[in-house]
Amino acid sequence: MTVAPTNKVQSMDTATLVLATMRRRGISGLPRNYELVYEALNASNPTLTKQFDALGRNPAQDDLDALGKKMFPHHFRAGVVEGAHDKISGELDGMLRLLKQEQSSMESYSKLLGEAYNRISSKSMASAEILNNVISVLTNATGDSMEKGKVVVEHMVERAREMEQVKLELDEYKRIANTDPLTRLSNRRAFDDVLANIYNEQRNAMYYALIVADIDHFKKFNDTFGHPVGDRVLGVVAAVMKSTLRKDVFVARTGGEEFAVILQGTSLEITMEIAERLRTAVESTPLRNQKTGVNYGPITLSLGVCMASDAESAEELYNKADVALYTAKHSGRNKSQLYKPELNQDFEKNWAIYKT
Structure with missing residues (x-):
């Protein structure tokens, strides 16, 4: 089985495609797995793509980690x-x-x-x-x-x-x-460590929240204007996040066009307010070529939110926030979605059309 997407999947944005592949292959929703799948689907490294294909369905986590360590220098x-x-x-x-x-x-x-x-x-x-x-x-x-x-x-x-x-x-x-070279934000490794620490003491988990954000139609920026503009979009989103959030808030680029924010000492109401503040701040930031005056159009975010008290582990917290993000993107984009248990049913129902 190869990672080449079907015609239906080709029309999906990158984040949804990665999530779809992980679900179909039975790959756990760990951030480091997202990076591996993203790079394999990106097809910029044929050797990685070929070896990822060879793992087949339901690969063992040890095999995924071994491939990640082999292909990504920062794992060494x-x-x-x-x-x-x-x-x-x-x-x-x-x-x-x-x-x-x-x-x-x-x-x-x-x-x-x-x-x-x-x-x-x-x-x-x-x-x-x-x-x-x-x-x-x-x-x-x-x-x-x-x-x-x-x-x-x-x-x-x-x-x-x-x-x-x-x-x-x-x-x-x-x-x-622990730093993403393009955006200068924390990277997935740092995110993994901070996310895992939330549950080191279970009683502290109730004071944390996770926001995952994905740039809408990011592939269109790359395909229409080229990768330099795509890189600029990532830089703009990173800069807006850093300027909008307090300096002590952890924010990371977790892969491709996806970002994550970990809040501490927060409530549900405050968390949703922060998610909306990020969304509107990005949407209202112009993206123009200063020399030519070309307007590349608005940047919008879809965001998934989950309170740490609604999950038992870092992996579950990430998966639930991811489900909320998936719902936000498939219900119109440019919105913030709080995780609710009923979203799982809708997710599985929508996901069925991508199964092979």
Whole structure:
């Protein structure tokens, strides 16, 4: 079975096509799966498309993850982290060796002090001879210990600096790995992590909400005006979202023309108000070519909303918000739709026409 869509499916927008393929193939609605299916359907990577086809119906999640890690370089963060771990381990081993050397030096110095005490206590030596002998021994030992101690401190400081540099490199890697290069928003990996954290403590879930948004007729922008305009549409939507939402609100581009917003400490009423605010802000933002004056037409969003208290897990929350989004797009677009249980029946009924 191939991923080539039927004539009916060809007329669908990208988000609906991806969702339709995932439902037909029995693929779980995880954000990382959406990315994989989107890229496979995009056909820009024939090898990915071919290997995705080979997975067939109801592929195992391990097989999907293996293919994703193979095809997407940003999935290889383990190697970077392991390299940093090895470097830090090496620096710590070096510090331990220095400390052991310092301990050995201090033990030797302590031994010399003991010998000096024994000489001072000896009655067989003249007082002047004892003092000269002891002063000489202690002067040499003290000077040697101080010099070694200074070297140890210098080495410890240097290793601490190197470990701080490794930390900075890891922080920068994490920032890049979790950022969408086109919109500068968080990407799907970051979204996955934040979404999963909602249910780390079940009692906190009631204070969260998820909004998924999809650009209406995005394919038309690309087909009519070219991909540079399509990229500009994505940039405009991202900029409007960032300017409309508070700075502490998590917003991400989760794949293609789809975005997600995770709200904390919110109510149903406030969440719907925010969804509508995003929709109207995008709709009212003009998209024109500043040089030629060409108006590319309005950008509109369809949005699906689900409260975290209406789901038991991150996957369920995403799936329910996705069902609400699907309903918004198939009932006219350019609207916000709250998830309700009865939407499942309508979704399955409408979905039946796409089954093969």
